[in-house]
Amino acid sequence: MIxxxxxxxxxxxxxxxxxxLIGPACLFAFLLIAPSIALNFLARAQAAxxxxxxxxxxxxxxxxxxxxxxxxxxxxxINYSLDVWIITDQRVIAIQQHGLFRREIxxxxxDRIQNVxxxxxxxxxxxxxxxxxxxxxxxxxxxxxxxxxxxxxAKDLILxxxxxxxxxxxx
Amino acid sequence: MIALLLFFAAFVLADxxxxxxxxxxxxxxxxxxxxxxxxxxxxxxxxxxxxxxxxLVSFLRVRELPDALQKQxxxxxxxxxxxx
Numbered sequence: 055m056i057x058x059x060x061x062x063x064x065x066x067x068x069x070x071x072x073x074x075l076i077g078p079a080c081l082f083a084f085l086l087i088a089p090s091i092a093l094n095f096l097a098r099a100q101a102a103x104x105x106x107x108x109x110x111x112x113x114x115x116x117x118x119x120x121x122x123x124x125x126x127x128x129x130x131x132i133n134y135s136l137d138v139w140i141i142t143d144q145r146v147i148a149i150q151q152h153g154l155f156r157r158e159i160x161x162x163x164x165d166r167i168q169n170v171x172x173x174x175x176x177x178x179x180x181x182x183x184x185x186x187x188x189x190x191x192x193x194x195x196x197x198x199x200x201x202x203x204x205x206x207x208a209k210d211l212i213l214x215x216x217x218x219x220x221x222x223x224x225x
Numbered sequence: 226m227i228a229l230l231l232f233f234a235a236f237v238l239a240d241x242x243x244x245x246x247x248x249x250x251x252x253x254x255x256x257x258x259x260x261x262x263x264x265x266x267x268x269x270x271x272x273x274x275x276x277x278x279x280x281l282v283s284f285l286r287v288r289e290l291p292d293a294l295q296k297q298x299x300x301x302x303x304x305x306x307x308x309x
Contacts, residue, residue, distance in 0.1 A: 114233075114283035117276045118276075121273055121276040122236075124269065124276065125240055125243050125247070128244075131265070132247060136254050154246050154250065
């Protein structure tokens with residue numbers, strides 16, 4: 055997945071907090087039960103014998119609907135699962151998966167990090183212990199990581215290893 | 226019937242393409258210590274295969290539908306709602 059440099063070790067690898075999956079999970083749960091509600095309604099609304107003659111056609115469409123739903127759910131999972139941040143003792147790597155075929159990998163060396171800011175966006179974030187981390191670097195674009203679980207641990211690791219890099223470089 | 230067959234064939238092709246891409250991504254980009262993805266791949270493939278097989282079996286049975294419809298042409302649409 056990621057080629058590590060010689061003597062480089064992974065300190066922490068993390069994804070966005072599972073909270074971001076609640077919305078899609080509710081939507082998929084609703085879409086999963088929607089056909090059975092619709093078919094139940096249809097069965098009650100129409101004569102049973104006539105309904106039976108349409109059964110193969112309905113099974114056909116419901117099967118395809120569920121297959122499409124399953125694939126859509128996997129696409130959402132991939133978007134979540136492959137968005138990952140890896141903190142090593144030498145750099146911070148952010149991998150962002152946009153859809154199925156667009157992938158963005160950015161990294162920043164520990165010795166270029168100047169400041170780390172943590173933002174806790176609200177009540178739920180406080181409750182579930184997740185936050186956004188912004189890494190400021192010298193002369194470069196800021197580097198943001200959203201919805202990081204246990205953000206304090208990530209922030210402490212980044213700060214500790216960036217200070218160690220600065221000390222090692224004689225800064 | 227031809228339209229249904231074309232729709233089914235297009236759906237199966239698109240689904241197989243997306244399934245292959247999903248499996249490829251999960252295998253290529255998953256860290257070694259992550260286990261959920263390794264469990265999800267076979268579950269996803271088996272579930273998709275089952276649903277497509279079920280759709281195929283249903284599709285083959287749909288060919289009998291015109292006869293059934295001829296026997297009870299408008300009964301399906303005109304029947305009592307069951308709520309009155």
